[in-house]
Amino acid sequence: MKRKGSTTTPRAELTRSAIPRYLQLATLFRRRIQAGEWQLGDQIPTVEELCKECGVARATMRQALGLLEAEGLISRFRAKGTFVNERPQDRLWLEVESDWKGLLTTRSGARIEILIDEPKSVPSVVPHPIGEVASSYRHLRRRHWRGKVPFLLADVYIDNHLKGKIPEAAYSELTALRLVTKIAGVRIVDVRQTLTIGTADLETAQLMNLALNEPVAYVNRTAIDQRGRIVMISNGIYRGDIVRIDTRLK
Amino acid sequence: MKRKGSTTTPRAELTRSAIPRYLQLATLFRRRIQAGEWQLGDQIPTVEELCKECGVARATMRQALGLLEAEGLISRFRAKGTFVNERPQDRLWLEVESDWKGLLTTRSGARIEILIDEPKSVPSVVPHPIGEVASSYRHLRRRHWRGKVPFLLADVYIDNHLKGKIPEAAYSELTALRLVTKIAGVRIVDVRQTLTIGTADLETAQLMNLALNEPVAYVNRTAIDQRGRIVMISNGIYRGDIVRIDTRLK
DNA sequence: CTCAATTTGTTCGTATGTATG
DNA sequence: ACATACATACGAACAAATTGA
Numbered sequence: 001m002k003r004k005g006s007t008t009t010p011r012a013e014l015t016r017s018a019i020p021r022y023l024q025l026a027t028l029f030r031r032r033i034q035a036g037e038w039q040l041g042d043q044i045p046t047v048e049e050l051c052k053e054c055g056v057a058r059a060t061m062r063q064a065l066g067l068l069e070a071e072g073l074i075s076r077f078r079a080k081g082t083f084v085n086e087r088p089q090d091r092l093w094l095e096v097e098s099d100w101k102g103l104l105t106t107r108s109g110a111r112i113e114i115l116i117d118e119p120k121s122v123p124s125v126v127p128h129p130i131g132e133v134a135s136s137y138r139h140l141r142r143r144h145w146r147g148k149v150p151f152l153l154a155d156v157y158i159d160n161h162l163k164g165k166i167p168e169a170a171y172s173e174l175t176a177l178r179l180v181t182k183i184a185g186v187r188i189v190d191v192r193q194t195l196t197i198g199t200a201d202l203e204t205a206q207l208m209n210l211a212l213n214e215p216v217a218y219v220n221r222t223a224i225d226q227r228g229r230i231v232m233i234s235n236g237i238y239r240g241d242i243v244r245i246d247t248r249l250k
Numbered sequence: 251m252k253r254k255g256s257t258t259t260p261r262a263e264l265t266r267s268a269i270p271r272y273l274q275l276a277t278l279f280r281r282r283i284q285a286g287e288w289q290l291g292d293q294i295p296t297v298e299e300l301c302k303e304c305g306v307a308r309a310t311m312r313q314a315l316g317l318l319e320a321e322g323l324i325s326r327f328r329a330k331g332t333f334v335n336e337r338p339q340d341r342l343w344l345e346v347e348s349d350w351k352g353l354l355t356t357r358s359g360a361r362i363e364i365l366i367d368e369p370k371s372v373p374s375v376v377p378h379p380i381g382e383v384a385s386s387y388r389h390l391r392r393r394h395w396r397g398k399v400p401f402l403l404a405d406v407y408i409d410n411h412l413k414g415k416i417p418e419a420a421y422s423e424l425t426a427l428r429l430v431t432k433i434a435g436v437r438i439v440d441v442r443q444t445l446t447i448g449t450a451d452l453e454t455a456q457l458m459n460l461a462l463n464e465p466v467a468y469v470n471r472t473a474i475d476q477r478g479r480i481v482m483i484s485n486g487i488y489r490g491d492i493v494r495i496d497t498r499l500k
Numbered sequence: 501c502t503c504a505a506t507t508t509g510t511t512c513g514t515a516t517g518t519a520t521g
Numbered sequence: 522a523c524a525t526a527c528a529t530a531c532g533a534a535c536a537a538a539t540t541g542a
Contacts, residue, residue: 215465
């Protein structure tokens with residue numbers, strides 16, 4: 001049988017996606033538990049009910065629940081039902097700073113690991129064209145940890161004119177903006193920050209200990225000095241589940 | 251015509267994951283284009299080169315590129331090569347406002363559809379306990395469209411004390427904060443806004459025309475008046491792919 | 501102009517994983 | 522548990538268009 005022409009089956013599936021259904025369901029239920037919709041100790045709906053609700057087969061639903069059971073989130077008892085064991089770890093929010101004070105606050109308990117260190121480099125992309133690009137930057141790719149959780153992967157570019165002013169040890173201890181202001185003593189006249197939302201690609205997922213396509217936040221920062229020169233560029237990827245932006249408008 | 255040389259960087263191996271390889275690859279390359287690693291007009295590495303780099307079969311790689319071609323990101327020419335068309339970031343960003351001016355700016359071309367309208371209701375969750383909860387609120391679930399794209403799903407609660415001051419038609423035309431300030435004329439002394447990142451659950455996905463587990467942004471807003479009463483609560487879910495927050499720090 | 505190399509397009513066959521009934 | 526259908530992934534061969542020697 002040839003596959004030319006209109007052998008296309010008109011399937012109007014709602015969750016038509018390349019991501020396996022059982023994974024979608026697992027995520028959905030994980031979120032329900034986290035949101036408190038399914039409370040600790042609760043009996044969750046039966047497999048039959050869940051199947052009807054989500055429009056999938058029993059085997060698929062059981063596969064999804066199997067994942068959650070393996071994660072320790074639920075317990076299943078024959079002829080009794082399925083129950084919520086615990087909540088997925090209450091997450092430690094990370095505030096993406098939206099003012100100077102926040103930007104310069106030391107992140108307590110953060111450890112910075114240097115993955116790449118190129119002494120002479122030029123940023124391939126300049127997120128905010130607000131100033132003159134310097135001739136050469138020190139490029140660092142750094143991974144930030146809080147405890148055993150990597151939460152930020154950032155490519156940092158620092159103007160090589162500041163090279164002499166920054167001690168080596170500082171590169172693995174401070175945020176990029178602190179390096180140029182506090183340590184190198186540069187007067188920054190403008191900082192731009194852009195946050196967008198995406199999903200983890202393969203490389204990011206591996207480095208951040210995330211599943212592929214889990215949400216992440218891209219945070220790009222650019223800082224210029226008095227002479228209008230771009231002295232720092234930081235292109236960072238935060239784990240989406242720890243990002244939180246609080247704003248107060250008076 | 252520039253020819254982008256094949257990166258000799260040793261690439262991470264593709265995980266044996268539940269997410270199809272061709273999707274992983276598409277995401278990876280989409281990101282490369284967005285990051286400018288593959289610039290506009292560039293010829294990207296040949297299929298063969300990409301296969302070797304990523305360790306996949308030709309057919310798989312072609313399937314990934316086929317997706318990008320369908321999205322209009324690249325163009326492929328037999329015997330010539332594959333070229334970058336445009337950047338994915340050329341979409342219509344929606345700015346989640348982070349200051350008063352932005353909050354009150356009318357979103358041009360936005361249409362608001364009312365899904366639920368409860369005259370007397372009490373918000374089940376109060377995101378920011380900064381004031382006194384009123385005795386009764388008007389609860390609206392509204393879906394915001396730009397053209398044919400739903401981009402925001404919001405549960406809005408408005409203090410019923412303001413009932414008489416707001417004409418019916420306004421409810422399907424204005425943002426919640428505009429309703430209470432511009433229309434009802436309430437003097438707001440404090441607004442809190444919190445943004446977090448998550449993924450679309452089943453209901454959200456259906457209402458926003460998203461695949462399950464695509465990234466979304468949760469934006470919660472609370473406003474109090476002079477007497478410290480919470481006059482407005484808005485719990486919104488934005489499509490992740492259109493959220494963008496620009497900040498400027500001087 | 502022809503020929504060879506390059507590069508994408510197309511089509512087999514086969515194996516594996518996922519979802520349904 | 523089993524059979525069936527479909528999507529995914531691989532490998533290989535060949536076709537078609539472009540370029541340059």
